[in-house]
Amino acid sequence: MEFEVLILGTDANAYYMARCCYEAYRKKAYIIGKERLAFTKYSNILHVQYEKNIWDEKTFLKILDQFSKKFVDKKIVLISTNETYTEFISKNKEKISSQYVYNYPDVKIIKSLTNKENFYKTYKNSTLSFPKTIYFDCKTKSSILSTFSYPIVVKPANVVMYNHLQFEGKNKIYKVNSEQELFAILDLIKNNGYTDKLIIQEFIPGDDSYLFDSVVYVNQKGKVQFMTFAQIGLQERTESMVGNAAVLINGLNTTTGDVLKQQKNIKKFMEQIGYRGFAEIDMKYDARDKTFKVLEINARQGRCSYYVSALGKNLVKTIVDDCLFQKREKYEFLDRKVLLSFVPKGIIKKYINNSKFKKNALKMWKEVVKPMDAPLDRNFKRFLLLRKRWLHYYKEYKNSYWK
Numbered sequence: 001m002e003f004e005v006l007i008l009g010t011d012a013n014a015y016y017m018a019r020c021c022y023e024a025y026r027k028k029a030y031i032i033g034k035e036r037l038a039f040t041k042y043s044n045i046l047h048v049q050y051e052k053n054i055w056d057e058k059t060f061l062k063i064l065d066q067f068s069k070k071f072v073d074k075k076i077v078l079i080s081t082n083e084t085y086t087e088f089i090s091k092n093k094e095k096i097s098s099q100y101v102y103n104y105p106d107v108k109i110i111k112s113l114t115n116k117e118n119f120y121k122t123y124k125n126s127t128l129s130f131p132k133t134i135y136f137d138c139k140t141k142s143s144i145l146s147t148f149s150y151p152i153v154v155k156p157a158n159v160v161m162y163n164h165l166q167f168e169g170k171n172k173i174y175k176v177n178s179e180q181e182l183f184a185i186l187d188l189i190k191n192n193g194y195t196d197k198l199i200i201q202e203f204i205p206g207d208d209s210y211l212f213d214s215v216v217y218v219n220q221k222g223k224v225q226f227m228t229f230a231q232i233g234l235q236e237r238t239e240s241m242v243g244n245a246a247v248l249i250n251g252l253n254t255t256t257g258d259v260l261k262q263q264k265n266i267k268k269f270m271e272q273i274g275y276r277g278f279a280e281i282d283m284k285y286d287a288r289d290k291t292f293k294v295l296e297i298n299a300r301q302g303r304c305s306y307y308v309s310a311l312g313k314n315l316v317k318t319i320v321d322d323c324l325f326q327k328r329e330k331y332e333f334l335d336r337k338v339l340l341s342f343v344p345k346g347i348i349k350k351y352i353n354n355s356k357f358k359k360n361a362l363k364m365w366k367e368v369v370k371p372m373d374a375p376l377d378r379n380f381k382r383f384l385l386l387r388k389r390w391l392h393y394y395k396e397y398k399n400s401y402w403k
Helices: 012-025 057-071 082-090 108-116 117-120 159-163 179-191 258-270 315-323 347-352 355-363 379-398
Strands: 003-006 029-033 046-050 076-081 133-137 152-156 175-176 198-203 209-220 224-228 230-233 247-250 277-286 292-300 332-334 340-342
Touching: 003 277, 003 315, 012 029, 012 046, 012 315, 012 332, 029 057, 029 209, 057 076, 057 082, 076 082, 076 355, 082 108, 082 379, 108 117, 108 292, 117 198, 117 292, 152 179, 175 179, 175 258, 179 198, 209 247, 209 258, 224 258, 230 347, 247 355, 258 277, 277 315, 332 347, 340 355, 347 355
Parallel strands: 003 029, 003 076, 029 046, 224 332
Antiparallel strands: 133 198, 152 175, 152 198, 209 224, 209 230, 209 277, 230 247, 247 340, 277 292
16 A cells, blocks of 8 residues: 655754654655754755645645545555644544554544643543642632642643743743742743643652653554664753753663553553554653652654664554554564654763763664764765754753752
C-alpha cells in the first residue's frame, strides 16, 4: 500500500519524526507548521510548508483537506507534534478525509491530560502518584492557601491557551522562591491574557537527575506495545524550554526508586483509561517517600522521544505498521541503555551534578544519539546551523534563570 506521511509542526519533534520516516522508508515526510523554526531549516530529508493561521481550527481543517487532494490515490499517515494539533485531530474525526490514518485517543481523554487541573483531579485515585497541588483561578482572583513551603512551581493548567500567548517574561514553568515573587508572576500571567487556572505545586527536592521520562505506545486495539524508562541528567535552561530533557539515558536509574513497579503502574493506567497512540510521561523521583511523581502526560511523542528509535522501535514505522498494516507486537519494556543528548559533551562535564549519571554519559558518548543531527541529512548550511546551536548552549546554561 502506497502512503505519504504528514507531520504537523516545525519544531524538534517534527524534525526527528521526519528523520524516522526517512530512516525507515527513504521517503521524505511532508511538514506543515505555523512558523519557520531552525530545527526544520536546511533539511534534505523533508518537505516543509508554512501556514501562519494553522492554529485556527477552521483553517487547520481546510489545510488538511487541500493536502489530501494532492494524493487522492494514497493513504496519508497523520502525525501531531503538539497539543493543539492533537486536539484538533481528535475533535474533528468525522470532518477529516478518510485518506488520513492516525492513532490518537478521543478528545475527552486528551482534555483530561492536557488540562493539568483536569489531569490531577481526574486521576488522583489511579495507579499514579502526583505532587501536592493547589489551583489559582485567574478569572475570580481566588485566594492562595499555600500548604507547602518555598520553593514552589507555577505552571498553566490550560496548556493550549497558554501556548497561544506571547509576552515578555513568559516561561514554560516558573520556579518561585518567595511570596512576593509568586504574586508578581501571577500578575504577569493574568495581565497578558491568560484567563484559566494556574497550577501551584510543591517543588520536589532533587536536581535534574531526579527527573525521568517514559515513552509509551498504545496500539489501535488499546494495548501498550512498548514502553521506555529513562533518567534525565540535565534539562533545557531557556524560559520556553525548561521541563524538556537535554540529556537522558534510557535504562539507567541512580535512585532507589522501583522502576519495574512504576512501569507496571503506567501500563495499567494507560490501558485502563482507553488511551491510544504515543504518549510521553514526565516524572520526578521523590526520595521522601520513594515514589515517582507524575508531573504531566503529553498526548503525543515528546521532544526527546527519538531515543526510542535507537532502541529498535522506529516511531513512524510503529504508527504505519499499526494503522496501515495492522501489524502489532507483544508488550516489551525497553530497558537497554541508550544516551540521548541535545547538548555538547562540554555541557555534560560542567553542568551535570549527579556523578554516577555523568560517568555513564561520558562513557557512552561515542554512541550518543543526537536527534537533530541525522547522518543522512547532508546539507552544509544545516551542519553550520547545528554547530552554532551547540556553541550557543554554553551561553544558555551560563545565563540560565533556572538554578
